[in-house]
Every structure is written in C-alpha cells, then in structure tokens.
Amino acid sequence: MALDFKDNRIEIKGQISEKMEEWLHEAAGELEAHVKRNTKVKTGKTKGSWGNVVDAAKGEAYVGSQxxxxxxxxxxxxEYALNGDGRKGGWYIPIGAGGISEQDANEYGFKIVFGKDGKKFAFTKGKKPRRALFNAFNSKKSAIIRAAEAKMKELGND
Incomplete structure (x- = not known):
C-alpha cells in the first residue's frame, strides 16, 4: 500500500499571513477611528493627523500622529504631565507675533498678564492629559483580540 504525502506548508503559511495582514489592517483602522473620536477638537488639526501603518512582513501595525x-x-x-515630570510653577506664552492670539488665550482660560515693556503674556501651568490613544487601545483591546481569533478560524473555509 503506497502512502502519498502532500506538503501544504507553503500554502498554509501564505493563508495565515494573508489573514493576519487583513486583521492588522482592520485592527489598525478601527483603533485609528476610535482615537480620532477620542481626540479633543479645536481646529481639527490633531484629530486629522492620526493615521496607521501596517508592516505585514513584521506582522506589526502602528497607530500614531506626527x-x-x-x-x-x-x-x-x-504640572499636569502624566508622570509628574513636567515643568512646575507655570510659564508665560507671548501673545501676538511668535505666540498665541489673545482670543486663544481667553478660550483656554489662561490668565493674561503684562510684562515690563507692556507686552501681553498668557500664563499657564500646562494641560491635562486626555489619553486618546491609550483609552482607545484599552477600550478596543478585547474586540481586536476577538477579531484576530475570528480571522484564524476562517482558515480552511475559503
């Protein structure tokens, strides 16, 4: 009785890689969308700056902003820096050329003071962390893991 052996390793590895790449794109896209929903919007610049990159060869996906x-x-x-390593005591930001507008200073609730030369400055102690990326990851982590499991269960069903 002859035994016929067929080696499917290459095909199977290819299918696994394909499913993992699909999952990476889906997971990174979902995480990016959630980060954008979490991002505070004043002008939309920060919200619109979030993006994702998938490196299929490494099996990695990145979500971030430049x-x-x-x-x-x-x-x-x-003073509000997450690890307590921010500047203490506050600082002054020039209002006008080279600084921020007086309208922005008022919108942020900064105290407006005058320098010795009469120039206006906004005083701040910093901004509190909003954790858009961290919170998005934590809220999506379980769903992303389940999606990976579902993708792997699709193997052999194509």
Missing part, C-alpha cells in the same frame, strides 16, 4: 500637540494631549504638560 502632530506635536498629539503628544501633549496624550501625556499632558507642565
């Missing part, structure tokens, strides 16, 4: 304000929104600044 906007500097996203870091401040995530970790806070000054």
């Amino acid at each position: 906007d500097q304000n996203a870091i401040w929104e995530e970790y806070g600044t000054g």
